[in-house]
Amino acid sequence: MHLNRALIVSLAAALMVLSVTPVSFALTGPGVIRITERHVGGGRVDIGRPGPSIGDVQVLRELLYNTNITRSPIGRAELTCTYTGTTARHCVGTFFLPKGEIVVTGPLLYRQLFELAVVGGTGLYSNVRGTLTVTSLNSGSHATDLLLFRLVP
Amino acid sequence: MSGGVVRLRHSVAVRMVMASALLSVLVAAVFALEQLAVSSFRDASRQEARAKDVGRAAVGLEAVVLDLESGLRGYVISGNRRLLGPWRQTRAALPGRVADLEHLVSADPAQLERVRELATEIEAYQRDYALPLIAIAGQDPAAARTPIASAEGETRIESIRRRFTRLLALEDARAAASTASANSRSQRAHALGIGGLAFSAALVLVLGFYLAQSIGRPLRAMAAAAAELAAGKLSVRITGSGPGEVGELTGAFNSMADSLERDRRALETQNQLLLEQSRLKSELVSIVSHELRTPLTSIIGFTNVLLNRPLDQAARQRYLEIIEEQARRLASMTEDFLDLQRIEEGRLELRQELIDLVALLREQEQLFAAQSTRHTLKFELPPDRPLPVRGDPDRLTQVLGNLISNAIKYSPAGGEVELAGEGSGDVVRVRVRDHGIGIPADQQPRIFTKFFRGEAPTRGISGTGLGLALAREIIEAHGGRIGFSSAANQGSTFWIELPAAAKYTGAQG
Numbered sequence: 001m002h003l004n005r006a007l008i009v010s011l012a013a014a015l016m017v018l019s020v021t022p023v024s025f026a027l028t029g030p031g032v033i034r035i036t037e038r039h040v041g042g043g044r045v046d047i048g049r050p051g052p053s054i055g056d057v058q059v060l061r062e063l064l065y066n067t068n069i070t071r072s073p074i075g076r077a078e079l080t081c082t083y084t085g086t087t088a089r090h091c092v093g094t095f096f097l098p099k100g101e102i103v104v105t106g107p108l109l110y111r112q113l114f115e116l117a118v119v120g121g122t123g124l125y126s127n128v129r130g131t132l133t134v135t136s137l138n139s140g141s142h143a144t145d146l147l148l149f150r151l152v153p
Numbered sequence: 154m155s156g157g158v159v160r161l162r163h164s165v166a167v168r169m170v171m172a173s174a175l176l177s178v179l180v181a182a183v184f185a186l187e188q189l190a191v192s193s194f195r196d197a198s199r200q201e202a203r204a205k206d207v208g209r210a211a212v213g214l215e216a217v218v219l220d221l222e223s224g225l226r227g228y229v230i231s232g233n234r235r236l237l238g239p240w241r242q243t244r245a246a247l248p249g250r251v252a253d254l255e256h257l258v259s260a261d262p263a264q265l266e267r268v269r270e271l272a273t274e275i276e277a278y279q280r281d282y283a284l285p286l287i288a289i290a291g292q293d294p295a296a297a298r299t300p301i302a303s304a305e306g307e308t309r310i311e312s313i314r315r316r317f318t319r320l321l322a323l324e325d326a327r328a329a330a331s332t333a334s335a336n337s338r339s340q341r342a343h344a345l346g347i348g349g350l351a352f353s354a355a356l357v358l359v360l361g362f363y364l365a366q367s368i369g370r371p372l373r374a375m376a377a378a379a380a381e382l383a384a385g386k387l388s389v390r391i392t393g394s395g396p397g398e399v400g401e402l403t404g405a406f407n408s409m410a411d412s413l414e415r416d417r418r419a420l421e422t423q424n425q426l427l428l429e430q431s432r433l434k435s436e437l438v439s440i441v442s443h444e445l446r447t448p449l450t451s452i453i454g455f456t457n458v459l460l461n462r463p464l465d466q467a468a469r470q471r472y473l474e475i476i477e478e479q480a481r482r483l484a485s486m487t488e489d490f491l492d493l494q495r496i497e498e499g500r501l502e503l504r505q506e507l508i509d510l511v512a513l514l515r516e517q518e519q520l521f522a523a524q525s526t527r528h529t530l531k532f533e534l535p536p537d538r539p540l541p542v543r544g545d546p547d548r549l550t551q552v553l554g555n556l557i558s559n560a561i562k563y564s565p566a567g568g569e570v571e572l573a574g575e576g577s578g579d580v581v582r583v584r585v586r587d588h589g590i591g592i593p594a595d596q597q598p599r600i601f602t603k604f605f606r607g608e609a610p611t612r613g614i615s616g617t618g619l620g621l622a623l624a625r626e627i628i629e630a631h632g633g634r635i636g637f638s639s640a641a642n643q644g645s646t647f648w649i650e651l652p653a654a655a656k657y658t659g660a661q662g
Contacts (some may be wrong), residue, residue, distance in 0.1 A: 113302050113305070
């Protein structure tokens with residue numbers, strides 16, 4: 001009787017330990033992620049004189065696509081950029097992908113082609129490093145960018 | 154059958170064919186190895202040539218990519234859209250270049266996969282970088298001229314160049330491996346070829362030595378033996394047989410020499426016989442002269458007396474009887490000679506009549522009993538039992554008379570002459586035994602030889618030496634046998650055996 005109770009307690013403790021231990025699915029080698037994004041919203045907080053000026057904050061909201069797999073969005077991105085000049089900005093953003101999040105940061109001088117540093121991530125991209133190169137494929141209301149993550153675990 | 158198989162297995166022809174076949178196989182193997190080496194070299198050369206073609210195509214494609222990058226960079230920096238004309242022409246040439254490269258490596262799936270990956274990356278460079286950058290440069294030249302834009306292009310081009318380098322290195326490595334393999338195979342093939350040729354040469358030497366030993370030597374020995382044989386040395390023989398046909402030839406030579414030696418011995422024996430016969434004939438002439446002269450002298454002498462002297466009737470009668478007796482003796486001798494001639498010519502004719510040898514013996518006993526007072530003829534014949542045979546009564550009488558006459562003549566001291574007869578099974582046997590001078594052992598083998606008389610002439614015993622020879626011919630012509638046993642000074646026993654005309658059983662005696 002005492003033996004059965006001890007066995008049940010031990011099994012319960014083991015299940016509890018397993019349930020709180022995160023399962024590791026981190027990258028094991030260099031990888032490249034090629035996806036596209038479409039601008040879907042955001043806004044700018046205009047501080048100081050009207051128009052882009054130092055201190056303004058711009059928020060960008062994007063939907064992420066991998067058209068080789070599906071036409072539906074596979075994730076989203078949110079970037080917050082603080083103007084450091086009339087055009088220069090410093091951005092911090094998070095890309096929400098199906099298997100994890102990638103956090104980027106860095107300067108943005110020209111919206112058409114810029115590069116940000118990948119500083120970390122979660123899930124599959126835990127502790128990931130690398131670069132994100134963003135190339136504008138077209139402009140306008142349905143602006144589409146090519147995102148190229150070059151990741152190193 | 155098995156003997157035939159063994160002969161076939163050991164025949165020189167089969168051995169030569171097997172050796173030639175082995176030599177042919179070796180030469181064919183050497184030729185095949187050399188062909189393999191040549192084929193390997195040809196494959197390696199093809200591989201090397203292909204590697205060079207791939208290298209040329211890859212370098213050409215790489216140059217096109219670099220031209221694209223250079224043209225793009227020129228346009229971005231200068232903003233001159235006219236520079237895009239050559240860029241577009243260069244870009245239009247890309248698919249053909251890629252297709253050429255794919256075609257060259259199509260036989261190598263791994264390299265083909267690498268070329269396709271390379272083509273994909275070049276396509277990505279254009280689609281994801283070059284074309285957007287041209288568009289950006291059109292909208293905002295400053296945005297396209299940033300270090301970030303340049304670095305992205307360099308990164309992509311560098312990645313593409315690394316793929317080119319890897320592709321070429323692998324192609325070169327494969328060509329080098331193929332060449333090394335061809336060299337290795339060629340060296341092995343050459344080594345094996347040289348070994349095969351050396352072995353073939355050794356085999357030829359062994360074959361030559363074998364031919365010299367197994368054929369040449371026996372043939373030389375045979376030639377030497379043939380020369381000796383031709384020189385008259387018939388005892389020469391070849392020792393050692395040799396293989397197959399050579400052995401048969403050696404055996405045939407030895408058989409021929411045996412035959413020649415045997416024939417020469419026979420000729421020598423025959424020659425001896427002829428010489429002996431010649432001697433005997435010379436002796437015969439002397440004997441005949443003497444034998445004929447004696448009765449002829451008597452006949453002539455008594456005839457002269459009868460013609461020239463007056464004689465009373467009794468004397469005339471006695472002289473005439475003497476003349477008749479001598480004439481009969483002459484006739485008998487003449488008859489012997491004629492018989493001998495008939496026998497030698499195969500003209501002796503025998504009648505076939507049923508004869509009782511007992512009766513013949515009794516007739517001869519009566520005939521000879523009165524001829525010598527010193528001899529007693531004693532009979533040992535089965536009582537009231539005939540000894541029937543089939544034959545010529547005159548000839549058999551002649552034989553019995555000859556045997557009894559000899560028994561009397563060769564018993565000069567007189568004594569008993571025993572005549573015996575008996576039947577046993579299918580044979581009738583007659584014996585004539587005397588106790589006379591006998592026949593020395595050294596003369597016994599020739600006792601039935603024509604004209605042989607042994608010691609008779611020196612002992613003054615008359616005769617021609619034909620009696621026993623004729624007796625044997627006559628008895629053998631009747632299907633019988635004649636023989637004797639004798640010892641010097643102990644007398645002789647002559648016997649004849651003839652097929653019985655009726656079967657004798659034990660009960661009949």
